[in-house]
Amino acid sequence: MKIEDEIKQSSFPNQREKAIINLLYTSNTVEDAFRSVLKSFDLSLPQYNVLRILRGKREGFATCGDLKQVMLDKNPDVTRLCDKLVVKHLINRNSNSQNRREIHLKISGDGLNILDEIEPYFEAVKNKLIDIPEDELSSLSDTLDKIRERVRKS
16 A cells, blocks of 8 residues: 555655655554564563574673664663563673673573564564565665665764
8 A cells, every 4th residue: 555545645745755754654564563573472672672682692692782782773771671681581691700890691591482482473574575576675675775874974
């Protein structure tokens, strides 16, 4: 369905505004689908992102600063997010023996298990894009990269 029909707006002042509204609306739609999955696992999108990042560092650890650099959402309180994941036994927290102010975070076995449980649900959401040709998805990604780059220059 076209964005005009989705938000019941017959026209836009220009294509640039239409694209931005469409981008925001689509982003929210995709996020809502993922939030819906995560809700049944009592996780937020930022918490899932922390688990995903730590899974990538399975043999090692990360600090809150490391996580903040690569988080999808650049505004979260990473310490608070990690505190909640520690309480849920999804990550482990240890002090660095060399620098007591630095905390090492590592995904736990339970954290890995919950990511394994979530994966089929996320795959089902991602598979809804299966009929969009790869070249169109690649073009979309390239365009989104350009948009991000130009917005950050401001």
